Amino acid sequence: MSLTADAADQPTLYKRIRADIQKRILTGEWPPGHRIPFEHELVARYGCSRMTVNKALSELAQADLIERRRRAGSFVRRPQHQSAVLKIADIRAEITALGRSYGYELIGRKLRAATAADRDRLGVKKAGKVVAITCRHSADKVPFAVEDRLIDLSSVPNAATADFSREPPGSWLLHHVPWTEAEHTISAIVADDRTAEALDIAVGAPCLVIDRYTWRSARTITAVRLLYPGDSHRLVARFKGG
Amino acid sequence: MSLTADAADQPTLYKRIRADIQKRILTGEWPPGHRIPFEHELVARYGCSRMTVNKALSELAQADLIERRRRAGSFVRRPQHQSAVLKIADIRAEITALGRSYGYELIGRKLRAATAADRDRLGVKKAGKVVAITCRHSADKVPFAVEDRLIDLSSVPNAATADFSREPPGSWLLHHVPWTEAEHTISAIVADDRTAEALDIAVGAPCLVIDRYTWRSARTITAVRLLYPGDSHRLVARFKGG
């Protein structure tokens, strides 16, 4: 849910109620722990039916802005800094959004039986076939990120014959694999020789690393490591709040 | 909203409907673009009123799992890897969760009129007073992160007299400032002399950087930079999906 502030000028009543309450919470007028009016009080104030205020309050509860307790009422929750929404855009989209030209280059592609290291990386026990892909994304002909990917062919058989020389594997997967879950791990390293050369930076320069592990219903799809020059690239995570 | 899978065994009907549909989407049985049954079809299948299936579908739409279009129907959305939930835990909580002992140490605290650099960092135009704090968090007596923070006193006046020698400013703010919004920027740097010494790592070692900028209703609260040894610390972001 977005719950962006300006629902106040929305024509529908439940959105107005939701926005009114949200505003009071975000401005601090109703601090954490404060009991917001009972449903029947809001019904009286807005002159509407209970289902309408219930819908507004349910959405605020889903957004973790309030907590609802039977018999007790609804209460403003404590802010939760620890949870932020991180947008990890498709690299092409990210580059074109910056008004720069996107470039893609396949560096290597290998089809092989999974080695012990591959199985470890994919988090699978059984051996099977995998595709290993190394490629590079660039912005205005300048290296932007290098990608090192492993695709589990037992989950995505047709990746064996896909042409990754023109289409990046990330975008191919997005179009050929339905809903998935993913886990991203972010860390920092310094560039080794190979990385430095691929990104055209100095050996020892900082790099931001995103490891993404993707699966669907307990089935591994792919594991990918993205390396960005650390001083030029930034990830932005926004807390949902307002 | 969590929308965790096992709503199937929930006793309430709308949750069962929601879980049934979600399962078909996540397993790929209903791929992206697939039109899910119309509300009136689900009403017939489950033998309930339209409001009940509407509630189930509305929640799936809020979770971005489906898209609803008037006159056309409801459709399974394309997976959106780019949006992940990043948990940036309170440092103390993070360390104690690992079963290690938390240590805190105030390195420096200054109260001053905002310099041009301060105003830039806080994103404010007018001059005012600020508190600048430098401190260190450690796990089992080993440096874990160094924190460099600026608090805008025009927004949080009582931070001027708060005792940050024992309580970390992050936790103090969490208890003294209600709901806020925040933006996190993640990048990588290599340690300079000062950082290397504070974190007890080598000069030139990689560091993960989190810059957090916090405000409330367009009012700046604080700006903080957290530096972690890059090879030991990892941030994990999980995609919301299932």
Place this chain on the structure above:
DNA sequence: TTGACTTATATGTCTAGACATATAATCGTA
């Protein structure tokens, strides 16, 4: 004072309707 029982109440879910509204599809006309 403590513990067990009862009661009152706010939320949770659900119904069978209603009208509004955006828009895909159709039809008619230039």
Place this chain on the structure above:
DNA sequence: TACGATTATATGTCTAGACATATAAGTCAA
């Protein structure tokens, strides 16, 4: 054929009720 007007329809919102259920608060006995 292309374009504009009309119509059908799925979703969006809302109502005025209903019963279920968890639980805070009060009651009473040990």
